[in-house]
Amino acid sequence: MGQDTARDEDLQTETDRPFLLMFLATVGALGCVALFVSTAIGPYFVPNYDWVSDTISDLAAGEGKLIMDYGLYGFAAGLLAVALAASHGHMGGAGWSVGLISIAILAALVTVIGARNEYGDGDNEGTVIHIYLVYGLGVFFLVAPLAMAGGAGRHGTWAKYACYVLAGLWALSSPVFFFLPTSIDGLYERLLGVxxxxxxLLMSYILFCRGWASYKKTSQ
Incomplete structure (x- = not known):
């Protein structure tokens, strides 16, 4: 991590606010924790819930849906925090800007998914938009890591490759979800969530490290 910290110190500018970066990065990580906890706890409040065949959407549409809704809102807050941190600690280039805007859009999409309580489950009241929101998640969770890989590489070469690997995994695996039998789509959806x-979490780590490096440099 020492070499990465040195690179972050080179990126640090006088306008960086280290505690703001570290706070927002921490909120980003906690958003992922909120999503994990809600998906782990939620099934215990839904009768006959099957982790393999039942999806996260089933949790958010059934009994105990508030647990999953709060998890989605927490994740959305984490996404927004990462977008704000990435904007404050801009790593340069148009790609980074495209990526942070993509993450902000993802925050909005996740918020709407949680608020709409319409999960493509046969409820036809009003306009059914869940599937379009899911398409949006598929697109922007691919665009974001691809666009931000170059900027992440300024933190460390490994971070750039990690973005490409995650983007590749997402590109290969996310379309498959729409063709899976309902007997296993719940488990597969969780893998996509991972x-x-x-x-x-990668972005949160990079931005936290930048904040920490900025703090060390300004405190010298």
Missing amino acids: ISCLFI
């Missing part, structure tokens, strides 16, 4: 959270 990929998305790994990217947000």
